[in-house]
Amino acid sequence: MVEQSDSFLVEPIKRKTSSLLNRIFALFTRLCIVFLIILALLTCVDVIARTFFFYSFSGTYELSELFISVVVAGLIASSFFESHNIKIELFSKFSMFRSGINSLLEILLSLGALSIISWSFFSKVLESYEYGDTTSVLGLKTYPIWIIAALVSVILLFLVAISMVRLIWQHLCALPNEKLLAPMLMVGSIVVITLMYFFQAANIQTSPVFLVVGGFIAAYALILIQVPVGVALLVVGGFAIGGYLGLNQAFAITRNVVVGTATNLDLIAIPLFLLMGNFATVSGMSGQIYRAASSVLGSKKGGLAIASIVGCGGFGAICGSSIATTATFGKVAFSEMVERRYSSALAAGTIAAGGTLGALIPPSVVLIIYSIIAEVSIQDSFQAALIPGLLALVLYCVAIFVTVRLRPELTPEPQVFNKKTALIDLINAWRPVVLFSLVIGGLYGGVFTTQEAGSVGAVLSLVFFIFSPSFSAKTFWESLQDTARNSAAIYLIYIGASVFAALMSFAGAADLILEYVNPAETSNLIILISLVVIYLVIGTVFDTVAAVLVTAPVVLPLILGMGYDLVWWGVVTLSLVEVGMITPPLGINVFVMKSVVGDRIKMTEIFKGVTPFLVADALRIILLVSFPAIALWLPSVM
Incomplete structure (x- = not known):
């Protein structure tokens, strides 16, 4: 009787505690984004004052x-609380890869990673107070902000x-009910190998080959058992630096x-760009863009x-x-295409392939990250991506045109063009046109920086959302x-x-790679083809951000060694x-499309539908690699 009473009391307490924590975290994360919007508003005021009144507020940038x-x-802490960090779930369907042992290891490593990040902020407080750091223009003390x-x-x-x-307690209680042998052997082996790597890294005689190769093996092993990518990279990189250079150096590097x-x-x-995209989505801009395009092009075969x-x-x-574009248009366009007797395979394949344009056509979150890692201009990267992005769009349209000519049964007869309807739909799509023109025009025209472009875009899309019929407090929050969530996941993987x-860098990876893959002795074409194949494979498994960040330390020295332009290589x-995101058998965009349409179509049909677009992508990649000027011409003239 007592046991039943305890259980009866404990469960509601657990639920109340969980609910309270969720509310507190939701409040913190929302306040962070609200504060970000306030900073964006201040940035917009500065841009307007500078552009139209030739006046700039002193110290805006440093504040x-x-x-x-x-x-x-x-933001960073929220990703840990909600377990929303980027993972590679390639083997998640196998029980040994989703056991309680794996979850325990993920929780412990994640808690350690967040502790290190929090310590870094605290350490910065002490440093800024000790040295009396001030802002360079306004002369304000910095430590009060770091305290916050x-x-x-x-x-x-x-x-x-x-x-x-x-x-942890829940997983420990559940462990006796699991089949532990296989996951314990697997996780235990990975932990032992990783620990051996860390201990060996502390050996002053450790060779660069061991540090580089062992580091990648240890990191990928943790990623394989679904430890978040950012956590795995941070743990392996931090501990290995600690063993190689000492813990003080490791903490200093991590803090910096x-x-x-x-x-x-x-x-x-x-x-800021993610916020702009979210407000644009909930305000119905995707539907307006699609209706305008379908009204104008619907009178063509395959329109x-x-x-x-x-x-x-x-x-x-x-x-x-890419994923957000695929998910959004999967809801907007798939049903309408099928209702008008389009082949479901062609409809799903079109949207899955079209979604890949989301990351390529500027502004692109991934290009921002790549540019920072490669230390190249973000504006140059955006300019370089514009023509290849438009080329991808044109080649996709050509692929549809050729496909429906070869197999006319995939699409119905075209509808009659209605000039009045098309004009109305085009007028109704003025919001996305204004938003895109202002953000890209201002960025390319040198009116404002990347951060200012994001601020202008986020504030303008918020204004459009507030005055749209779909506005509500719920959708806003x-x-x-x-x-x-998404920003925090990207920040963590960037830190890791x-x-x-x-x-x-300390291990000399760049010199090591150039020693084993010497561009002077190996044909550049062979190296490039090898990299193309590797990235296509990686793209089928890794999230785009993870794919770029995980491979950058190895690939960028090789590209520089061959004398190629890093802006071009980013594109x-x-x-x-x-392209890897729609490549069989593991294209992420295809899985996103499948999750949107559910049982209305089989996975094999979606892969069949993306085949014409893969042919178009192959042609585009060949053109990009053969003629770098496709990407580099626009930055050179601007």
Whole structure:
């Protein structure tokens, strides 16, 4: 009787505790994004004053750089609480890869990674106070802001720790009911190998080959058992640096990476562009773009499919995400195409392929990250991606045109063109046109920087959303929450990849790669073809951000060694990874499309539908690799 009473009392307490933690975290993350919107508003005011009144507020840049640290500190912790970090779930369907042992290891490593990040903010407080750091223009003390960032990070760490302790207890209670032998052997082997690597890294005689190869093996082994990519890279990179150079050096490097990430104004463009995309989605811009394109192009054979490609390209330019573009247009366009007797395979394949335009046509979140890693101009990268992005869109339209000519039964007879309807739909699509023109025009025209472009886009899309019929408090808060989740996941993987890249730098990875793959002795064409194949394979498994960050430490020295332009290679890399997202048998966009349409179509049909677009992609990659001027001409003239 007593046991029943205890159980009766404990379960509601657990539920109330969980609910309270969820509400606290939701409040913190939403406040972070609200604060980001306020900073974006201030940036917009500065842009307007500078552009129209030739007046700039002193110290705006450095204040934004400082206050953004509070936003980043709050965002990063939210990804741990909600377990929304980027993982590679290639083997998740196998029971040994999703056992309680794996979950326990993930929780412990994640808690350790967040502790290190929180310590970095706290350490920055002590450093800024000790040295009396001030802003260069306004002369303000910096440590009060760092105190706020550190407090936010530490409070959220405490809440995450409470949540994770509960999870650890739940997993420990469930372990006796699991078949433990296989997962224990697998996880135990990986842990032992990783520990041996760390101990060997502490040996002063450790060879660069061991550090580089062993580092990648240890990191990929942890990623394989579904430890979040950012956590795996941070743990392996940090501990290996600690063994190789000493713990003090490891902590100093990690702190510098965390602080540098938290104050990087180029990186803050990522949550701003994600916010712009979320507000554009919930305000109905995707539907307006699709209706305008279908009204104009629907009178052609295969016109709705072409309209879907154009719509994906237009919305992708606002959204900046392949997966989000695919998911959104899967809901908007698939049903309408099937109802008009389009082949379901062609309809699904068109949207899955069109979604890849989301990351390629600027502004692109992935290109921002690549540009920072490669230390090239973000504006140059955006300019370089525009023509290849438009080329991809045109080749996709050509692929549809050829497909429906060869197999006319895939599409119905074209509808009669209605000039009045087309004109009305085009007028109704004025919001996305204004948004895209202002953001891209201002960015390409040199009116504002990448961060300012993100601020203008986020504020303008918010205004459009507020005055749209779909506006509600619920959708507004959900948009903030979604932006916080995705931004936090990207920030964590960027921090982990930066620490891991530091390890590769200390180990001499660049010299090692050039020693074993000597461009002077090996044909550049063979190296490029090998990289093309590798990236196509990686793109089928890895998230786009993860694919770029994980491979950058190895590939960029090789590209520089061959004398190629890093801006051009960024466009090629992004193109390859995006093609991988629709390549059988594991294209991520295809799985996203399948999740949207459910049982209405089989997976094999979607892969069949993307085949014509893979042919178009192959032609585009050949052109990009053979003629770098396709990407480099526009930056050269601007």
